[in-house]
Structure formats: C-alpha cells, structure tokens
Amino acid sequence: MVTLKQQLYAWRTVIFALFLRELQSKFNDKFGLSWAFLEPFVFILALSFFRGLLNEGDIHGISLFHFMMIGLVGLQSYTTGIQSVSMSIRKNKPLYAFRQVQPMSAIVTSGFLEVAIKVVVIALLALALYLVGDGISVDNYLLLIVLFSLLWIQCISVGLMFGIAAAFVPEVDKIKSMMMRPLLFISCIFFSLQDIPEEYWPYLTWNPIVHFVELARYACFPKYGSQGVDLAYTVETTAGCLFLALCLYHITWKKVLAR
Template identity: 70%
Template sequence: MVTFKAQLYAWRSVIFALFLRELQSKFNDKFGLGWAFLEPFVFIFALSFFRSILRPGDVHSIPLFIFMMIGLMGLQSLTSCLNSVSTSIKRNKPLYAFRQVQPISAILTAGFLEFSIKVIVVALLALALYLIGEGFAIHDPLLLISLFALLWIFSISLGLIFAIAAAFVPEVNKIKALLTRPLIFISCVFFSLQDLPEKFWPYLTWNPLVHFNELARYACFESYGVKGVSYIFIIEVTIATVFLSLAMYHITWKRVLSR
C-alpha cells in the first residue's frame, strides 16, 4: 500500500524533473537567463524615455523609471505566467503516458518557473537601481510581497482555465492573445489612475491588474496613495479564479488527457 508520504515524495520528484526540463527548454539559446533581465530593462528604459518626453518629472511623487518598472513588471508577470501555464498541458502531453505525471504537475511547474524567473529579474532590477543611484526604501514590504504572491496565484489560475478550455477548443488561444494585447494600455502601466477623472475610473478598475499595479506603487511609496483601488477586490478575484480553475480541472482533467 502506497502511503501519502510516498506519494508526496513521488510528486516532488516529478515536479523537480519537469522544472529542469522546462528550464532547459526555455533558456536553450546563447542569451539564456540574461535575456530575461535585458528584455524588461530595455523595455522599461525605452518606455520611460518616451514618457519623459510627453510629461517629464515624477509621477505623483514616484520617479518615472521606478513608476514604469512597477507597472511593467506587473504586466509581464501576468502575461508570461499566463502564456506559459496555458500551454503547459499541451507541451508535456507525451509525458502523461507515465502514471506519476499528471497535468496539474505541469501547471505548477510552469507557474513556479515563471515565479522564480521574475524574482531574479526583480532582484537584478533592484540592484541596477541601486548602482545608478535610484535606490529607495519600500514603505510596506509585506503588502508588496503579498501582492506579488496574489498576482502569481491569479496568473496560474487564469492560465489553468485557458489551458483546459484550449484542450477542447484550440481557438481559445487566439482569444487569449486578443485579450492580453490591450492590457498594456488599460492596466495603468504608462499612466496612473489618478491622472484620469474619477468618472472614467469604473472603465478601468474592473481590471485586477490595475489594482495590483497601483497598490504595488503605494507599497513602495506611501505618498502615492490608494485612490480608486482595493486590496479586498484583489483577494476576492483571486479566490474566485482559483475556485473556478480547480473546479474545471477536477471535472475535466481525465478528458483532457484523452484529447
């Protein structure tokens, strides 16, 4: 009789093996992990430069580069994790011939890999800010960490929903791409919610990423404020997404294997 402890050890071994496989396939070019840092850094620098031309100076007490960095890292954390998780079931389909490998293992591995990469990227960006003399003291580190964790959980859950849907209707991937492209314009990456009149806020605050970005900026700079966003809304949306994704997986995972 297989004990629960033995099952956990087997599951850990499977996830570790899948993690090494995903890591090797993701960084098999010459740039490797360095590109994961260079891409957001160059993108942030370019966007900050164009934003400084349109409206120079700080953004509601936040230096422009840091303002853009927080918004862009929130956006990239969501989209990269969503894209990786939503395709993980299909990518690892040949491995499901082994009884120990299940779709949920591929989902968690893809999400954990993206989480690890973003932690390294954030640490490197923080080091770069320190070296160029733009260091700052974080106002509420616990809030910032909890926001990053909630964003990670939300992204994995949303990716799981798209992965299951794409297993039955492949065209869902095109819908996902269509939905994620406008996020850079409607997620308070370029601008602050406070830059807009309050009558326009309801058209943006349905987007959870707006709340993530604005609260992350407040967690770094208390003077930024928390107008128009809610931490409770983030928790509610994350719980609802987790519940929906796990319910869909529990009902359909065996049929997903046969697709």
C-alpha cells in the same frame, strides 16, 4: 497501500524533473538565461523613454523610472505567467503516458519557474538602481509580498483555465492573445489612475491588474496614495479565479489526458 509521504515524494520528483526540462527548453538559444533578465531591462528602459517624452519629472511623487518599472514588472509577470501556464498542458502532453505525470504537475512547474525568474529579475533591477544611486525604498514590504503572491496565484489560475479550454478548442489561444494585447493600455501602466477623471474609474477598476499595480506603487511610496483601488478586490478576484480553475480542472483533467 501507497502512503501520503510516498505520494508527495513522487510528486516532488516529477516536478523537479519537469522543472529541469522546462528550464532547458526555455533557454536553449544563444542568449540562454541572460535573455530572461535582459528583456525586462530593455523593455522598461524603452517605454520609460517614450513616457518621458510626454511628461518629465515625478508622477504623483514617484520618479518616472520607478513608476514605469513597477507597472511593467507587474504586467509582464501577469501576462507571461498566463502564457506559460496555459501552454504547459499541451507542451508536456507526451509525458502524460507516464502514470506519475499529470497536468497539474506541469502547471505547478511552469508557474514556479516563472515566479523564480521574475523574483531574480526584480532583485537585479533593485541592485542596478542601487548601484546607480537611485535605489527604490519599500515602505510596506508585507503589502508588496501579499500583492505579488496574489498576482501569481491569479495568473496561474487564469492560465490553467485557458490551458484546459485550449485542450478542447485550440482556437482559444487566439482569443487569449487578443485579450492580452490591450492590457498594456488599460492597466494604468503609462498613466496613473489619478490622472483620469473619477467618473471614468469604473471603466478601468474592473481590471484586477490596475489594483495590483496601483497598490504596489502605494506600498513602495505611501505619498502616491491608493485612491480608487482596493486590496479586498484583488483577494476576491484571486479567490474566485482559483476556485473556478480548480473546479474546472477537477471535472476535466481525465478528459484532457484523452485529448
């Protein structure tokens, strides 16, 4: 009989090995790990510059750079998490010949790696702002941590569903790419939800990223307000995505191995 402790130890060993493999394959070019941190910096600076051409100064009590940084970090975390997790099942397919390696191990490893990268990126962004004298102060750390955790649980769940679907129908990857492209424009990244007439809010607030981003801005700057968004909606959508993803995985994981 294999005890639970032995199973957990074997699973931990597998995940650690997959983590090292994922880390090496993800940053095997000349830029290495530095690219994971340089890309968000450049992306945020470029889009903040273009956004500044439209409106200079504060946006509902938040500086332009802080406004864009919170929105873009949230969106990038969501999209890169979904992309990485959805590709992990197919990318690690040769390893499933080993009995100890299962698709869930690859999913957990990929999700954990993306979380670790984004945590370091956020820390470096905060340090850079502090060094230039424009440090960001967080009013509600608990709310921000809860939002970040819910965001990652949801993106890993959605990525898992896309990954399973792509194992049976490869064309799902193209549909996923098409769905990701408009998120930059409908997730309140460039504009605040408060800048849009209230009668149009229902066309945007179905998107959970809007709630994550606007509540994150509110957690850092209470004067920004939280009109039109709700923490309960993020919890409900995250729980729903997680439930559906786990059910789908439980039903299909053996068939995924046989694909």
